[in-house]
Amino acid sequence: MSCKEIVVQFNKLSHNLSSELTNSLLKIQELSKSQKTGKTLISEGVVFGIMRLISFPENPHTKVLCDIIAELAKINEDTRTTLAVSGVFPFLFTQIEDENPEIVKLATRALANLAFQHCDNSEEISKGDLLEKILLAINKFKTDPELVRVCVGLILNLSDDSEEFQILVGQSNGIEIICSFLDTEHELVLSVVMRALIALVESSENISYLGKIEIINNLKNLIKTKQDEIQEMAADLLLTISSNEKCKQLLLTKEFIQECLDLFKLDLLINTKEYIIKLLSYIALSNFGMNTSLEKGSIKLVKEFISSPTFEISLASAMWLANLIRTDESCISLMDSKVLSCLKKLVKNKNTKISILIIGILRNFAIPEENKPKFYDDPEIIDLILQFIEHEDLRVQDHACSCLRLLSSCKKLTQMLLEKGVIDKLLKQVFSDEVQRIQYSASRALNNLIFNINDENTLGSIVEKDGAAAMFLLLESQFGVFRKEAAMVFNKFSNFEKLSIKIINNENLTVKMINDIFSSEDSSVLEPFCLGLKKFLENKLFFEKISDKSIIVSLIRLKDNLTISQEVVSIVLELLEIFEDENEKGKGNVMKMDNEISLI
Numbered sequence: 001m002s003c004k005e006i007v008v009q010f011n012k013l014s015h016n017l018s019s020e021l022t023n024s025l026l027k028i029q030e031l032s033k034s035q036k037t038g039k040t041l042i043s044e045g046v047v048f049g050i051m052r053l054i055s056f057p058e059n060p061h062t063k064v065l066c067d068i069i070a071e072l073a074k075i076n077e078d079t080r081t082t083l084a085v086s087g088v089f090p091f092l093f094t095q096i097e098d099e100n101p102e103i104v105k106l107a108t109r110a111l112a113n114l115a116f117q118h119c120d121n122s123e124e125i126s127k128g129d130l131l132e133k134i135l136l137a138i139n140k141f142k143t144d145p146e147l148v149r150v151c152v153g154l155i156l157n158l159s160d161d162s163e164e165f166q167i168l169v170g171q172s173n174g175i176e177i178i179c180s181f182l183d184t185e186h187e188l189v190l191s192v193v194m195r196a197l198i199a200l201v202e203s204s205e206n207i208s209y210l211g212k213i214e215i216i217n218n219l220k221n222l223i224k225t226k227q228d229e230i231q232e233m234a235a236d237l238l239l240t241i242s243s244n245e246k247c248k249q250l251l252l253t254k255e256f257i258q259e260c261l262d263l264f265k266l267d268l269l270i271n272t273k274e275y276i277i278k279l280l281s282y283i284a285l286s287n288f289g290m291n292t293s294l295e296k297g298s299i300k301l302v303k304e305f306i307s308s309p310t311f312e313i314s315l316a317s318a319m320w321l322a323n324l325i326r327t328d329e330s331c332i333s334l335m336d337s338k339v340l341s342c343l344k345k346l347v348k349n350k351n352t353k354i355s356i357l358i359i360g361i362l363r364n365f366a367i368p369e370e371n372k373p374k375f376y377d378d379p380e381i382i383d384l385i386l387q388f389i390e391h392e393d394l395r396v397q398d399h400a401c402s403c404l405r406l407l408s409s410c411k412k413l414t415q416m417l418l419e420k421g422v423i424d425k426l427l428k429q430v431f432s433d434e435v436q437r438i439q440y441s442a443s444r445a446l447n448n449l450i451f452n453i454n455d456e457n458t459l460g461s462i463v464e465k466d467g468a469a470a471m472f473l474l475l476e477s478q479f480g481v482f483r484k485e486a487a488m489v490f491n492k493f494s495n496f497e498k499l500s501i502k503i504i505n506n507e508n509l510t511v512k513m514i515n516d517i518f519s520s521e522d523s524s525v526l527e528p529f530c531l532g533l534k535k536f537l538e539n540k541l542f543f544e545k546i547s548d549k550s551i552i553v554s555l556i557r558l559k560d561n562l563t564i565s566q567e568v569v570s571i572v573l574e575l576l577e578i579f580e581d582e583n584e585k586g587k588g589n590v591m592k593m594d595n596e597i598s599l600i
Contacts (some may be wrong), residue, residue, distance in 0.1 A: 003037050007044040014049035017056065025053075029064050032071035037344075042072060042079045047086045053284050054091045066095055066106035073113035080114050083116075093493060096133040101141045108134065112154040125157060125166055128172075135174055141513040145186040148351040152178055152189070156196040166203040174207040175200055182218035187230075187266045194233040201240050211247030217254075221399060229530040231268070235275035242282040251283055258290045264301060270310055277305060277316040284323035293324060299333050306342045315354065318346055322361050328368040334555075335365045347384065352393045359388045359396055369586065372410035382420060389425045389442075394435055401429055401441035408448035417449060423462055430470045440482060443470035447489045456496050463502050468493070472508035475529075477516060483517065491532035498537070504542040511548045517555040526558070530571040537578050552579055 001009070006162075007379040013021040015317050027045060053065060069088055072079050087543045088110075095107035111130070134151050141147045155174065158165050169175060178200075181193045200206050210216075219241075222234035243246045250256075260283075263276055280298065283289035302324065305317035321339070347358045362385060365371050375381055385407075388400035404422065407413050425447075429442035446462075447470055453459055471493075475485035493503045503509065517529055536542050558564060558572045 003040040004044050007046045011049040014052040025061055025064055029068050034069045037076050038072050038075045042082050051086050063103050066110050070110035070113050096137055099146050101144050104137050105147045108154050112157050131172055145189045149192050150190045152196050156199055159199040163203045166200050167205050169200055170206040170209050179215050194230055198233055207244040210241050232271040233348045235272040239279045241277045242279050245335045252288055254292050258296055261296050274312045274316045277320050281320035281323050294330055325364045331368050332364055332370050335371050340381055355396045359399040363399050366403050366406035373412050376412050392408040398438045401438055401445055405441055405445035408445045411452050414452045443473045446470040447485050450489050463499055478521050487525050487529035494532040494535035511546050515550055515554050521563055523568050526568045
């Protein structure tokens with residue numbers, strides 16, 4: 001008989017439960033196993049006979065029917081649609097509650113093979129109801145590994161790209177039930193359990209359900225004992241757990257960190273190694289995690305892994321390194337030519353996130369004074385930092401300017417930076433008003449460079465390019481440390497006669513700006529600024545420019561201010577004397593103002 005004839009016969013026999021029907025049904029079951037004949041069954045209308053049989057209240061063929069539906073649903077989207085619109089879902093739902101585990105398995109497998117979105121419009125069926133039935137079936141037949149595998153597989157299917165269902169599983173105690181099989185000896189069950197958990201924690205709300213010591217211990221054990229994708233998934237889940245702040249606290253123990261470091265003694269898969277490195281990187285974000293990792297010998301491992309030929313391992317190690325170099329000691333220990341070479345290789349990837357990571361590492365490396373001369377030994381690293389200043393991403397530009405600010409305080413690097421054109425690159429950022437933070441970082445870097453330059457011609461060329469703009473920008477800021485650095489450069493400029501004229505004539509040097517600095521009452525700013533002002537006042541033109549009553553009032557107030565240092569008071573008195581000597585009306589005017597202010 002042809003496939004078409006078998007379907008015609010089956011549909012005729014499906015009106016009653018006869019022995020002939022049994023034989024016909026078995027033929028249909030056999031044909032459903034083949035994709036080719038299965039398509040023919042659907043196209044010839046086998047669904048009509050199936051739906052007629054489903055309607056019988058007492059049906060001895062339930063098991064075979066579930067198997068046929070499962071096989072036909074496997075074929076393609078068309079067969080799934082045909083079955084779904086015919087109304088097989090309520091029948092399959094009912095079978096999940098059957099006492100026979102074989103029927104439960106087949107019904108669940110059929111549902112797993114069907115695209116569940118087909119029944120979303122059914123008023124009789126909801127994913128919540130289905131989940132409840134699945135979890136009940138798992139609990140009822142938990143000793144049947146095949147049934148557990150099929151049921152968890154259905155949860156996995158329903159979780160794909162559906163955060164709503166993922167959250168529903170978590171709220172229904174489903175994750176806890178699934179996790180109870182983490183110690184199973186059945187590989188197929190374990191595989192689907194792991195894949196289901198990976199899918200379920202795509203919703204961040206579900207991660208907290210994994211925050212239990214027993215689950216963490218099971219995952220660690222799987223990493224140690226498995227050599228396949230299960231090992232990788234276990235490491236991935238541990239990494240996911242670390243992303244939840246509450247769960248992460250369970251990982252912040254010396255014992256756990258040591259166990260993670262010891263895992264590298266095993267023959268780990270590439271992905272597993274990457275996940276463990278990332279896990280240790282997240283742990284190192286906390287001071288406890290960082291310090292413990294350093295104590296346990298992580299520096300040696302970071303240096304080993306960052307030079308890995310596998311890009312993912314090298315990149316993960318760079319992330320770990322970035323989180324470990326938050327102390328001067330670790331910065332000094334981890335910065336060497338080998339590490340710098342690896343960072344240069346990584347940045348060739350032309351990825352913005354990697355660029356942010358690398359320039360962040362270089363910036364931290366530049367903090368300890370002992371590290372700064374190391375940059376001199378690798379001009380390519382300096383070139384890289386200068387390239388980053390012009391990066392399209394503002395965060396990279398910001399970190400690059402900050403890195404140069406730190407490096408520019410090293411006198412050994414001054415000439416190299418000048419030769420590589422750092423002045424023009426920094427000035428471009430100083431004059432950019434896109435991000436004030438970058439302006440400040442570039443200005444501070446430029447100021448540090450100027451402070452280390454003693455050649456008047458070099459300084460003159462910088463001033464010619466309006467390099468003093470950086471100094472004035474910082475003097476006008478509200479940050480004391482910025483003003484202090486700028487005041488020191490202001491004082492430095494006053495030592496050079498030719499330069500002082502250009503500074504004096506700068507439109508930014510106004511009475512208002514000087515009074516603003518006087519009002520800061522910050523001795524660390526006032527001392528270098530007043531020293532510079534004193535030298536600049538030797539120029540008669542400058543005296544005339546700022547000879548304003550408000551300046552004298554500010555100086556008198558400073559003289560009597562008990563919060564500023566005695567050194568500043570002494571310089572202020574000298575400035576007042578200059579104004580007295582130069583004032584056409586003589587000493588009496590300043591003294592009179594002093595008395596008036598004192599009376600106030």
